[in-house]
Amino acid sequence: MTARRIVPLAVFVLMLGLLGAGLRSGPRDLPSPLIGQPAPPLQLASLDSAPTSSVPDALRGQVWVLNVWASWCAPCREEHPAWVAFAQSQRVPLYGLNYKDRPDDARRWLANFGNPYVQSLSDADGKAGIDWGVYGVPETFVIDRHGVVRHRHVGPITPQFMRETLLPLLQRLGA
Numbered sequence: 365m366t367a368r369r370i371v372p373l374a375v376f377v378l379m380l381g382l383l384g385a386g387l388r389s390g391p392r393d394l395p396s397p398l399i400g401q402p403a404p405p406l407q408l409a410s411l412d413s414a415p416t417s418s419v420p421d422a423l424r425g426q427v428w429v430l431n432v433w434a435s436w437c438a439p440c441r442e443e444h445p446a447w448v449a450f451a452q453s454q455r456v457p458l459y460g461l462n463y464k465d466r467p468d469d470a471r472r473w474l475a476n477f478g479n480p481y482v483q484s485l486s487d488a489d490g491k492a493g494i495d496w497g498v499y500g501v502p503e504t505f506v507i508d509r510h511g512v513v514r515h516r517h518v519g520p521i522t523p524q525f526m527r528e529t530l531l532p533l534l535q536r537l538g539a
Contacts, residue, residue, distance in 0.1 A: 398516065402513075403507045404420070409486050421511075425509055426456070429534075431458060432504070435470050446521050447521065451480035457482045458480055465486070500518075503519075
């Protein structure tokens with residue numbers, strides 16, 4: 365065989381191997397440099413007109429969950445009933461980060477579908493989302509008692525994810 369035939373064949377085999385590896389990994393398993401790192405600050409205005417606060421600092425000593433959502437996001441509507449049920453269980457505080465949305469639209473959306481959040485902060489320009497490494501919405505982060513990000517989930521939360529992943533993780537973290 366000549367080099368002209370071997371090189372394209374080797375490139376093709378390499379690409380097949382990379383494609384196969386990508387297909388074996390879970391589509392929601394996006395790496396996050398935040399895992400194991402302190403949660404970035406969230407000093408934003410609240411949708412409920414409460415004063416601006418620094419959420420991670422205020423929650424030191426307790427496990428909490430941050431859900432990144434938007435009123436224009438169809439998967440956010442899909443996962444919302446699971447968050448409402450989760451909030452009613454009062455396991456840990458659930459905070460919202462309303463991402464690249466108009467505050468009036470977000471408030472209307474919460475009024476129509478229920479507000480599971482202790483507080484939902486407005487990230488209209490998406491800058492806080494950049495600090496958190498948000499790819500899109502919805503995304504969910506679990507933060508431990510020390511303010512360290514322990515888990516990131518990309519995509520809508522399902523009852524199965526809640527039961528098999530989130531609740532056991534919260535229990536391991538002592539929530």
